[in-house]
Amino acid sequence: MSGAGSQLRDPPASVVPLLDELRRFMDERVKPLERAVLSQPFVESLPLLRPLREEAKRRGLWAPQMPKAWGGQGLSMLEHGFVSEVLGAVPFAHWVLNCQAPDAGNMEILLHFGTPAQQERFLRPLVEGAVRSCFSMTEPDRPGSNPTWLETRARRDGSGWVIDGTKWFTSSADGAAFAVVMAVTDEDAPPHRRASMLLVPMDTPGVRLVRNISVMGHAGSDWPSHAELAYEGVRVPADAVLGEVGAGFAIAQERLGPGRIHHCMRWLGVCARAYELHVERAATRPFAPFVPLGALQMVQEQIALSRIEIHAARLMVLDAAHRIDAVGQKEARDEIAMIKVFVARTMQAVLDRAVQAHGALGVTDDLPLAAFFRHERAARIYDGPDEVHLAALARRALKAHGVKVP
């Protein structure tokens, strides 16, 4: 072995100073705002939070996942993994660094598939944090896990396109400057060539935000929100198409792989935070005079199980990140599928245990656990439910044995 740096779990030396600076920033500036931000609509916290974005730029933390040429920090997937774990401990910290979903994914596809003109118009302000965006693929009447089966249509009209359809769970549409819309452009093409992606400014006539869907008790606003959108005769020019016509599915796949691992990296931070609260509770809460909760073996067992599962999850995520860096996300699709399932399940279990150890306090909003508990339930659903990834893993294993199953 070549030395300490080769141990997967430790950050590469290249990113250590940035991580140190990030931890300071989190402790000094971000965490102190957590309670306030979580207790009011996000839109009302923007005056509090915008200065942090400027500070993140000054501190050299901005847009860690983007190339330096675009004003980011140019981190590899593995390096970003360590950053994202730190950020994940606070629900809005990714937003502060401008590496939050869905914008991070949109930046990525604009970077890879956008024309220079598209990049100047859409990517530039996005990277700079001047605007937000959304990704409009999922439809209420179609399974989100099947991106080859969509109802939204973009039909040719002169040199441009006219889009009609209904989308939902278009996260962060409220207040976004533009949407990346997935629509069928050729119904007669083979399934994986039917759809295209189109760049649609939200103020285009015919784009209508029907509602912010109430999720787990709140409709949300601005960035943390999930819109139902109607596209009614929305007319866009020919150059609204991102990449080639018919490349919608391919670009979606290209976006989803890194998107999934980005979520997993963030979830590591959620897990770490919950575990920290869990242990602290066990150490400090008496269950009888002078006896801490942590003296009870059933409490110990829950702590230990979380410790083990988080350790497993972390190694798997870092391994997947390393593999994406080394061979690309397509070759790493098994690793991505494995962490999508495992880390989401681990997070749910870790949160559940931390809530339980806190008793009544665990379900209150005095701690961030309850918010994590209810909002991260969706982790096992978005970007492909567990079932889809499990089936895909097995099918690829069988294929390696020469058997193709549906």
Place this chain on the structure above:
Amino acid sequence: MSGAGSQLRDPPASVVPLLDELRRFMDERVKPLERAVLSQPFVESLPLLRPLREEAKRRGLWAPQMPKAWGGQGLSMLEHGFVSEVLGAVPFAHWVLNCQAPDAGNMEILLHFGTPAQQERFLRPLVEGAVRSCFSMTEPDRPGSNPTWLETRARRDGSGWVIDGTKWFTSSADGAAFAVVMAVTDEDAPPHRRASMLLVPMDTPGVRLVRNISVMGHAGSDWPSHAELAYEGVRVPADAVLGEVGAGFAIAQERLGPGRIHHCMRWLGVCARAYELHVERAATRPFAPFVPLGALQMVQEQIALSRIEIHAARLMVLDAAHRIDAVGQKEARDEIAMIKVFVARTMQAVLDRAVQAHGALGVTDDLPLAAFFRHERAARIYDGPDEVHLAALARRALKAHGVKVP
């Protein structure tokens, strides 16, 4: 065997007409209001809901758990189990029949331990639905699972008492007419004789509602709320004591046993509702053209597991109810402990599966699943966390082998 009526899972003939009438009432009057009630603060729904209470009285459904002499239906625990299962499908249906927590428990202890004067003053309006009440035992700095270790004190003052202390998770305090307060009246008594229960009108000077605690994202209001209460020099007369001085723990135990099974019975209704939605989703949602979700074996597996666990939970609850009717709640404490753990866990699993099968829809508030999912997480905590019941079950099993463990 003596006939079909002896099959545990079928309701006794005595209660069949009432159940038929109840189902009609639920379908015609209660369920149609669900969406509206769940989408606004409860206090704003009261004008909608109060007429239902009058109708429940007219239809002979009111206060099913209370004796006929008090205006109730005089059901046994087993009979009430079938009623409660039907009610549990809709979050506020117990309230409509006036058998909701915490009032049902307070009615019970007032009925068993109250003097005639206390009953006239506190129980009468409670049974009639003229007022609501709350039960003020849990404290923020003491483990709720240890009712022998409290900080709140009631000290003698002339012929009366003066109460000082802080309580939280006093559910439904907001808008209640009175509280049943558990306070230490003799610090030097043996642990199980230290505390007493006192009847305290909420408008007594010194009673202060500090806040409705935000739980899973909402502070709530009126009945569905959980208060932090300060008792600051609260003076009550000698006859405010319920039962004997020093009987607080004993009455709490008397209240908790039936209280726990009441929750379990309600949870059966939650499970039934979630399962019904789960199967309907699998039957009607296509995952590909003309192929329902239910054709997927992983979906089938989840349905079947919920079916099995609900069946087990239901038989256990009905068995425990039968046993309470036959030998009393003290002799049935193992059965109660078993269902408290098993049914709460089953409910959590059943809700989790139903959410998963609904995909994104499952976490929205378009269905009641998300509300059940976040609010019923507390089921494994209140009235004794799982860990307490598991340990108690084992300790009693060991005691039967002659071994006493702490």
Place this chain on the structure above:
Amino acid sequence: MSGAGSQLRDPPASVVPLLDELRRFMDERVKPLERAVLSQPFVESLPLLRPLREEAKRRGLWAPQMPKAWGGQGLSMLEHGFVSEVLGAVPFAHWVLNCQAPDAGNMEILLHFGTPAQQERFLRPLVEGAVRSCFSMTEPDRPGSNPTWLETRARRDGSGWVIDGTKWFTSSADGAAFAVVMAVTDEDAPPHRRASMLLVPMDTPGVRLVRNISVMGHAGSDWPSHAELAYEGVRVPADAVLGEVGAGFAIAQERLGPGRIHHCMRWLGVCARAYELHVERAATRPFAPFVPLGALQMVQEQIALSRIEIHAARLMVLDAAHRIDAVGQKEARDEIAMIKVFVARTMQAVLDRAVQAHGALGVTDDLPLAAFFRHERAARIYDGPDEVHLAALARRALKAHGVKVP
């Protein structure tokens, strides 16, 4: 409710004296032989065990599941459930009472579908315990869970039939007097009418016991054994067919329902035994000087979980038995499927926990736990693997919603 006797978990009064007598018989005569019988090949224990069978007859315990007219005790399914639970605690106790698989199932189908002549020839000596039998359906190259897809053929030859094929897991073939063989008699019939059942004396030319298959480390002998059998041009007369030609599948189903619940009833006994050992270990084994293992909360938790799951399993089995008695096994197929899955899984978990609590002793053959652990692993496979029952339950639930899925 009509009284204490109607509580599902208590045996009906009709069977209480028999149960008392049975418990005495088990304690006095059966259990004392357990260690000896389990430590040598079964065939060598026969001289020890045969006198117990005579005694069981004298004590009025013989063949509890058979009608009195045939020399049995004429118990209902529910009554037999309580008997079987007691027997299940000792691995060979069912054999002692002549209600062991596969003979009990064969008795049942001979009783229901046999001609008087077939009954005299095959059933009479079987009920009397003069001979043993086997049931020859599963084939090595065909999924046992799909009884419509068999390779063994019985073709017409004059007035009789000639059977050719290979079977395996024909339990107890070693030493059996006859086999009930399932073979395709009409390949062109609809799937459920293709096969018939044939009564084949084991000494018929062409019947060859290829081997007793080594299962979990032992090939076994006599009754506890699983044979691979070759049927090579086996000629049987026309009246060898049980029931109608083409009725093989229907009779198999008729046999499987009660067969499954018989297993479940036995497993309750296995669970009870393992739980008893588990608690005893926790009560008596010190983990430190003067501190029993049971003082550890992690040990308590395992005991409590087993207690709860066994209670659930027991109520479900008794409920299913009651339902079979009331409406027949076809109408009770959901209940049977539920217990087949739930009780087998519960047993595996209960055994696993008991083994763990015993430490090294748990995996030795000084206790029966290790034998139960390895042999009952098959419970989740035989008579339909879990997966088949789970899918069937879901499909029937979906069908009730008007959706038919494969």
Place this chain on the structure above:
Amino acid sequence: MSGAGSQLRDPPASVVPLLDELRRFMDERVKPLERAVLSQPFVESLPLLRPLREEAKRRGLWAPQMPKAWGGQGLSMLEHGFVSEVLGAVPFAHWVLNCQAPDAGNMEILLHFGTPAQQERFLRPLVEGAVRSCFSMTEPDRPGSNPTWLETRARRDGSGWVIDGTKWFTSSADGAAFAVVMAVTDEDAPPHRRASMLLVPMDTPGVRLVRNISVMGHAGSDWPSHAELAYEGVRVPADAVLGEVGAGFAIAQERLGPGRIHHCMRWLGVCARAYELHVERAATRPFAPFVPLGALQMVQEQIALSRIEIHAARLMVLDAAHRIDAVGQKEARDEIAMIKVFVARTMQAVLDRAVQAHGALGVTDDLPLAAFFRHERAARIYDGPDEVHLAALARRALKAHGVKVP
């Protein structure tokens, strides 16, 4: 990152040629003997297997974990991890390379704590494969998980010692040349200084092999066996003590850390083998004409879960090995505790799933699955049961928060 070699899951370049050679050796020489070796007492297979040991030496594979100076391959813990994973697929392959328990552990402590004279007499023939040894610590009446509480005594007698006591689960004592015996040498010392380790030739008068304990159906013989041993007035000289008098506990800990990870590394091989059989079964077994078992989603799910858990287990084991190499086993005790629990549980689940997918075939001895299933159940017990490691992990986490719990 410094390159592909730094990815934790890939073997360091240093060991790649050895691994290639090892795989060839396994395929050509070891695997072909598996069926034969597993179907007869191990002692009868020795003539078949001894030549393989000579060949392993010739091929440069011998004793991979031992220093080159002692005739081994001098591998680091991480390098050995990759070797052990390959070996684990076949139950006796570690024996072929002379890195099997308990000899590997004994070699290690002799290497670190033995005097030159002890090494010449005991270690030399052990490394060369001329003799076998055993480790005699666990006692029937004392919890194996508490090595500070032993009954066996070694008392001073002139310049030597006299040992009296009973041990069990002294694996491989049958046929061993010597035992390393843990005995109390000073009852009045602090708990961790009470015991010493003594080197006792098995032919010393007073050493008596009471029995090979029957485990999961077989008493075993020679290497795969677990003895109960009586030490009755066993007299050994002063230089029989390994390390210092009173250092028994410390040496045991020194032995256990690497011993545990050695087991984990082997279990990875068991998992890999089971998974391979599982996928192959799903790919090749039809459940209906022309439809493989693997087309069923419930089967796919089981494959995918095993894949994920094995991946997690593997990364954790390699990480722990790396950490032992980097900072020593004491600093890596959390990592070792985590894998001891996680890998043993994973293996049990992976084997269980593979058995289930094979149906009846899975419980037969036609495949190695059933042998793995029953023998590896002990993995969650030996070298500290799960419960001990879970509690230790939690206690250390709490200690880091300044809280010491028992």
